[in-house]
Amino acid sequence: MQRSLFVGCDASVLLNSTPGSPSEKESIPNLSLRGFGTVDRVKAKLEHACPGVVSCADILALVARDVVVLTKGPYWDVPTGRRDGTRSVKEDPVSNLPPPFFDATRNLNQFFIPKGLNAKDQVVLLGGHTLGTSHCSSFSDRLYNFSSASMADPTLDKRYVPRLKNKCKPGDKTTLVEMDPGSFKTFDTSYYRHIAKGRALFTSDETLMLDPFTRGYVLRQANVAGYPAEFFSDFAASMVKMGNMQVLTGAQGEIRRHCAFVN
Template sequence: MATLNLFSVFIIYFAIVLRFVNSQGLEVGFYKKTCPNVEKIVKKAVVDYVSIAPTLAAPLLRMHFHDCFVRGCDGSVLLNSTKSNQAEKDAIANLSLRGFQVIDAAKSALEKQCLGVVSCADILALVARDAVSLINGPTWQVPLGRRDGRVSILSEATTNLPTPFDNFTTLKTRFGSLGLSVKDLVVLSGGHTLGVSHCFSFGSRMYNFTGKGDMDPNMDQKYIAQLKTKCKPNDVTTTVEMDPGSFKTFDTDYYNLVSKRRGLFVSDATLLTNKQTKDYVLAQLSSRGSTFFEDFGVSMVNMGKIGVLTDKSGEIRKKCAFIN
């Protein structure tokens, strides 16, 4: 049994190493010969939709995040369920994702100019960048060359995605297992400057934090009183802005909220429980976010290298919602 366990550990270790070696196959300008207008074409699709509906930016960013954290950045979150298998898209955490039509529009336009060349996984990475940039956020160079995965399983999304209820130890473990640092953790959490959340994602902090009908002492009590006017016990339909007043704009206000104990989630509050993450939060306040935009681009590139398929692995899907 001990020999078997050791062998299993070796296989898991080898798989992790192989995933990060594969990430080296990505490069900026990957399509410069095969599809030179790829970024221009993708950006037009993003502009066409997000300029009309800025609230799409948040779910498009989350879509890339949720894709990478399950099977790596392989576009598996875009796949529809089949008769024999429920896909990642159907996991509770992914039901609020929107903007699949943006990916489809970009893919359709690319297929007309570069048939069978650009992966859906690469499109998703570019769309996330362009959506953030379009709402006054940073931009960054996206290394490309990902190929699309052929597998998407609901249970894997349920198991592997970080949750709003995670404490620091859990978050550090989740991020670390994928090669992301504590700095990546606190920087990527800044993405909560965008979008809204359902009340059930933080309702226990207001009404039943320890199972005794109490409130979370780590959340500003005046803020809880405000939230209770919007979210009733067991409310599963109402949504609340994660960054009140600027939830459609990418900015550094999130860190201000966290410092005041007004982050909606336990996973937001936990950033104040670790010295490194707390120091980062406070540094963005004192410097008015002087490094956040640059840091965010770096961490997005780091995240975009998780578990990628390159070379002859995977496929280039004809349509992003279906395997070939």
């Protein structure tokens, strides 16, 4: 979920590459994405029952919601009626997805605000890092090459650095690491607790602690015990808001017969 926040509202992220035209699936920010086969199986059943009706874009939005629900997260009503795009270009995610090595302020101004999202949406949607994994390459500079004065990012918990180095050796581009250790299959607020303790994997998450508003939100969620009502409600609202960005409707695009290929 984490790396598909901004690209794919027209299901472009589901398209396979064609000869000479690599798709978004091959873009570095998307290499840790999983579950394409699951989406294809859902689409096949829907096409059998009601051909040409349910778009891959709607399936992706609904599956994202259902994954959150099945991992003990919130439910929200997903607006439907999206249509599928016919274009998927490898370079697009690089210019549309907030990189993990940018600070939160730069990501907010460059990637969130231009798309109609605000600082609250940013800190809420990054809470989705409670699920899933990341390649070591997304944060290895924080371990081995942070600055001329420090090999490791000094904001990282010193007890956490050796654990990460044990998993991620220099130059490792294949190993996957839990973004929310011990709870990466449960949708909860524990990732905020990691941020508060200096154990966020990404610079983009760690630097949420530098802004008074986002820091306050992180600390508030980090101290929640039991059902995190505020975060659950906020996450549902931000997901609906994000899911309405740049969608294709009406006569735009198409309803793909197979999510990995244009008609």
